[in-house]
Amino acid sequence: xxxxxxxxxxxxxxxxxxxxxxxxxxxxxKSKGSGNxxxxxxxxxxAKTLSAAELQKLIIxxxxxxxxxxxxxxxxxxxxxxxxxxxxxxxxxxxxxxxxAPGAPAANTSRMATQENKAxxxxxxxxxxxxxxxxxxxxxxxxxxxxTVVTLASYDGDGAERAxxxxxxxVKACAGGFSGEQDGEKGKFTKVAEEKSSGTGDASVxxxxxxxxxxxxxxxxxxxxxxxxxxxxxxxxVNIGAxxxxxxxxxxxxxxKAQAAKLT
Numbered sequence: 001x002x003x004x005x006x007x008x009x010x011x012x013x014x015x016x017x018x019x020x021x022x023x024x025x026x027x028x029x030k031s032k033g034s035g036n037x038x039x040x041x042x043x044x045x046x047a048k049t050l051s052a053a054e055l056q057k058l059i060i061x062x063x064x065x066x067x068x069x070x071x072x073x074x075x076x077x078x079x080x081x082x083x084x085x086x087x088x089x090x091x092x093x094x095x096x097x098x099x100x101a102p103g104a105p106a107a108n109t110s111r112m113a114t115q116e117n118k119a120x121x122x123x124x125x126x127x128x129x130x131x132x133x134x135x136x137x138x139x140x141x142x143x144x145x146x147x148t149v150v151t152l153a154s155y156d157g158d159g160a161e162r163a164x165x166x167x168x169x170x171v172k173a174c175a176g177g178f179s180g181e182q183d184g185e186k187g188k189f190t191k192v193a194e195e196k197s198s199g200t201g202d203a204s205v206x207x208x209x210x211x212x213x214x215x216x217x218x219x220x221x222x223x224x225x226x227x228x229x230x231x232x233x234x235x236x237x238v239n240i241g242a243x244x245x246x247x248x249x250x251x252x253x254x255x256x257k258a259q260a261a262k263l264t
Contacts, residue, residue, distance in 0.1 A: 047229025050154035052107040055231070058262050059111050059152045065258040073099060073112045073149055078182055085180035092163075092170040093192060093209065094180045096223045101153030101234050103163025108153040113255045115145040144241025148252045150259055151234040160230045164203060167225055171207045187211070198253065200260040201226035201233070206251060219243045224251045228263040235259075 050058070062070050077099040085091045092102040101108050155163060171194050179188035189209040197206035206224035220243070223236040235251050242249040 047231070049106055049156050049230050052109060055107055055109045055152045055154055058231075059109055060113060060150060060255065060259050060262065061111070064262070065113050065254050067116050068113045068252075068254065069116065070111055070113045073110045077110045077149070077151065083180070083182045085178050087174070087178050090170055090174040090178040090180070090192075092167040093174055093189075093207070093223075094178070096167065096225055096234055097209065097221055097236050098182065099149040099151050099234065099236060101151050101163070101232055102167045102225065103153075103155065103159055105153035105159070105163070105232070106156050108151055110149060110151040113146075113148045113150065113252065115147070115252070117145050143244070144239065144247075146237050146239050146249065146252045146255075148235055148237040148255045150255060152259075152263075153232045153234065155230050155232070157230075160227050160232050161203075163232060164205065164225060164227050168205045171205060177209075195222070195224075195250070197224055198226065198251070198256045198260070200256060201228045201263070203227045222249070222251045224256065226256070226260070228260075231263065233259055233263065 060070050064070060080095065080100050083091075083094060083098050083100060085094045095102055099110055153163075154160075171192055174189075174192045177188065177190040177192065179186065181187070188211060190211055192207060192209045195206040195208055197204040204224060204226040206222070208220045208222050210218050210220040221236065221238060223234070225235070226233045233256075235256055237249070237251045237255075239247075239249040241247075
């Protein structure tokens, strides 16, 4: 079956880091979503800046997320210097979608959580016996699962608050879309919009970015960044099967819940 560049790039991203290559083909919570803190939050003792070793003990691992396999990010998270937006103010958004924490973290670590496929395990048909439509249907069923990259980043001083604020500003400033590149691979979003966040942590922002110009139609990516004291948890989820079938999906709630529990 001949697939469009967008679908091929999305398939590549599902087995490697969520990169800008996926974007090339590939939609308000006023309290938590806007990054506000309550009086209770303000009364908390000063948070600790965690080391890389401490973050590795806190990030989700095998067995932490029911129905998911958790392991290293396949392909690794790209180097910050190699992921650039044409408009610098949009880089915090682009960085989040590639698993890179915003701002200047003192330490960080990442993992990937892949949802177990619940599709029927019937013997697949031979590609030669399938029409293009049927083959596409089988492929979309096999890929109808959430793949989530989680990055934990720790900051000195008020670095986590400032980094989250820069991301919130970028989501608003880049609502009309932006372009960028990673390792020479160029792509674009035509729209960025804030979404309702999970409500975990001290403050958070959730957002989606979409390329509406591709031949496959609008293909969205979803991300959420949550602050827990001096630590940010960055979540980015893609579901290729949902994209292909124009089904809604969001940042993986089970992954966010499991990671938040380890940071509480």
